[in-house]
Amino acid sequence: MDADSPENGKPTPVVRVEDLVKTYHMGSIDVHALRGVSFDIEKGEMVAIMGHSGSGKSTLLNLLGCLDAPTAGSYFLDGELVGDLSDDALAAIRNRKIGFVFQSFNLLARMSALEQVEMPLLYARDRQRRKRAEEALAVVGLDDRMHHKPSELSGGQQQRVAIARALVGNPSMVLADEPTGNLDTATANEIMELLALLNEERGITTLIVTHEADVAARTQRVIRMVDGAIAGDDRTAPAEHGT
Amino acid sequence: MSIADGVRLALRALAANKLRTSLTVLGMVIGVAAVIALMSLGAGAQASIEANIRGTGSNLLFISPGVQAQTGGRFVDVSATTPTLTFEDAEAIRDAAIPGIVDLAPTRNTNASLVAGGNAFSTQIIGVTPSYAEVRTFQPQAGRFISEDDLRRRARVIALGQTIATELFPGQNPIGATVRLNNQTFTVIAVMEESGQATFQSRDNQALVPLTTLQTRINPSRTLAGDDIVGEISVTLADEDEATIEAVTNEVSALLRLRHDVTEDDFTIRTQQDIIEALGEVTGTLTLFLGAIAGISLLVGGIGIMNIMLVSVTERTREIGIRKAIGARRRDILGQFLIEAVLVSLGGGIAGAVIGGLLATFMGGVSFGGRSLEGALTPEPVILALAVSVAIGLVFGIYPANRAARLRPIEALRYE
Structure with missing residues (x-):
């Protein structure tokens, strides 16, 4: 799928950010949420972005998720520049290339698990969405809960539905924002195991924003953010996976 | 998102708030039913007046003294003082044996x-x-x-x-x-x-x-x-042909001018159709007026839809944020809310058309001041009412839907 980049023969990184700057204008005060951030994320990596609140990690996640546009700098997703695109063009990128997992699950109360997972495919006008949604639910181990609504599922199960929803469109990467923040320790471990398993077995590029060291410990690479800049980028294990 | 998916989605959203939906629909039902009932009664009055005029004889021409100028549907007698x-x-007309x-x-x-x-x-x-x-x-x-x-x-x-x-x-x-x-x-x-x-x-x-x-x-x-x-x-007259009417009118006019020794007509010849048309203008205006009054309730119904859609957009801000995050484009969100508004107004329109039709039929048997009202349910007001209700759904739905479609995903996701 990915074309090899000509200069070094290595595969194109899934994410390449160069000198990313984001400034918010709060009245007359400028808030510098990101002050020039650069890094690459290779295909198949599982990366944690850590930092305290106000460190700019949520802003970074919004930019990487194409939910917001940077003030300056460039962001290449799958080698394509995500520049000054229209709302609809960004929506299409989110739909095809990014899967979101949120802290508060963000499922729709009225819909069954199956319908939640079908939703991204609905906007992609995929005709086989039922079959693919069923498969995605089977991957997260919820094939027996497909017709349950969120109120009939435990927190862990709800987050599994959300993970299935993130996976179903076969995205370039999964962005998880504090995925275990609303879960007890045991369930949090299960969810992290699931994410790690999906990363290992299916080579799904995964980015997890967290402030929990336990969570970060399960990834191969930790990017630390302080005051809108990168304070550390440590690889804890080789990022080599059968790509 | 296809239209069929949009309709399915909208129906589920409407079903989730049954009481609210039915009250909003009720507003449209009342408006549409009022328009159809009143316009049917107007049409009925028109039809019965026409039938009455026809009932006084067929193929008739009326010759009356004086010149009657027709202005705005009313006959104004300008020289009735000199019959x-x-x-x-x-007798002369009879003796002339005009064909x-x-x-x-x-x-x-x-x-x-x-x-x-x-x-x-x-x-x-x-x-x-x-x-x-x-x-x-x-x-x-x-x-x-x-x-x-x-x-x-x-x-x-x-x-x-x-x-x-x-x-x-x-x-x-x-x-x-x-x-x-x-x-x-x-x-x-x-x-x-x-x-x-x-x-x-x-x-x-x-x-x-x-x-x-x-x-x-x-x-x-x-x-x-x-x-x-x-x-x-x-x-x-022998028949109701335009040619016959014109020939007879010309012959009678010539004869009367000769007899009265005038060059300008000092008499007026009208057909039944002229009278029906003149009265038709009056009853038509009346019908339109009644329809306009009923139309006000339709407008109120439309405002009700807009109001409830605005509430719905606010309530579902987070849902909109989620949908946008996973790839809904502006037009997907716009379509979703617009379809909801149109379904409410169209549902109200259909129910209102049925109730209005029944009301017109029922009122046909009721008598007011010795005169029985007759409803004439014609397809026009029904088609009009349905078209208008779809239009109302679109007009009053577009603002809330657009508001939903323009929400920024980050802010919508953060909304509690």
């Missing part, structure tokens, strides 16, 4: 009181010739109609309409009895058939006397030349 049409004119004319009947009206025993009845007395019964399709139910002999002798005979007969002679046979009119005694020779509603005055309230009797004994009125004035000449 010029005479009995002799009517296309089957028969004619000159008449003149006056108002008088009829007294019999202790009962009195103030009404319109019409002086007629024997041809009146045929020309105006108004036959005696009992007794005999006014004859040529009555006309020649200026006989004091009278034919009573149904209502007069029962008012003056309750429970009795009036034939052969006498009534007093202007202190003269008239013999009742006939009770006319029931004719129901006429346009302005029921023919059941009229009494008929020989035209000559009216002219000599009740209310003489002559021109300077000494001819007997008539109020109107009704002419029966």
Whole structure:
């Protein structure tokens, strides 16, 4: 799928950010949420972005998720520049290339698990969405809960539905924002195991924003953010996976 | 997202708030039902007026004195003070044997009181010739109609309409009895058939006397030349063809101009269609006016939809954020909310059309002040109401839907 980049023969990184700057204008005060951030994320990596609140990690996640546009700098997703695109063009990128997992699950109360997972495919006008949604639910181990609504599922199960929803469109990467923040320790471990398993077995590029060291410990690479800049980028294990 | 998916989604969202949805729909139901019921009643009134005019005889031309200018649906009589049409004119038209004319009947009206025993009845007395019964399709139910002999002798005979007969002679046979009119005694020779509603005055309230009797004994009125004035000449035509009407109108006009020695018409010839059209304009305006009043409730219904859609957008801000995060484009969100608004308004429109139709049919049997209303449910108001309700859904739905579509995903996701 990915074309090899000509200069070094290595595969194109899934994410390449160069000198990313984001400034918010709060009245007359400028808030510098990101002050020039650069890094690459290779295909198949599982990366944690850590930092305290106000460190700019949520802003970074919004930019990487194409939910917001940077003030300056460039962001290449799958080698394509995500520049000054229209709302609809960004929506299409989110739909095809990014899967979101949120802290508060963000499922729709009225819909069954199956319908939640079908939703991204609905906007992609995929005709086989039922079959693919069923498969995605089977991957997260919820094939027996497909017709349950969120109120009939435990927190862990709800987050599994959300993970299935993130996976179903076969995205370039999964962005998880504090995925275990609303879960007890045991369930949090299960969810992290699931994410790690999906990363290992299916080579799904995964980015997890967290402030929990336990969570970060399960990834191969930790990017630390302080005051809108990168304070550390440590690889804890080789990022080599059968790509 | 396809339209079918959008409709399915919208139906689920509406079903999730059943009470709210039904109240919003109710607003539309009331508006549409009111429009259809009132417009049907207007159309019914129009149809019954038309039927009444047609019921007074078929293929008729009416010749009346004076020039009547038609302005904005009303006949304005500009020279009624100089009546010029005479009995002799009517005879001349008859003698001219104009092709296309089957028969004619000159008449003149006056108002008088009829007294019999202790009962009195103030009404319109019409002086007629024997041809009146045929020309105006108004036959005696009992007794005999006014004859040529009555006309020649200026006989004091009278034919009573149904209502007069029962008012003056309750429970009795009036034939052969006498009534007093202007202190003269008239013999009742006939009770006319029931004719129901006429346009302005029921023919059941009229009494008929020989035209000559009216002219000599009740209310003489002559021109300077000494001819007997008539109020109107009704002419029966062989058929209703435009060509026949035009030929007869031209011939009669030429003849009357010659007789009156004028170059400008001092008389007016109207067809039944002219009268129906003139009245149609009046009732049409009335119908439109009623429709406009009912339309206000439709507007209120539309505002109700907009209101509830705005609430719904606010309530579902987070849902919109989630949908946008996973790839919904502006038009997907716009479509979702617009479809909801249109479904509510269209649902209300369909239910309202059914209820309005039933209401119009039901009101057809109800009588107001002695006049029964008739509803005429025509397809036009139904189609109009449905089209208007879809339009209302779009117009009042577009603002909330657009507001939803323009929400920024980050802020929408953060919304609690």
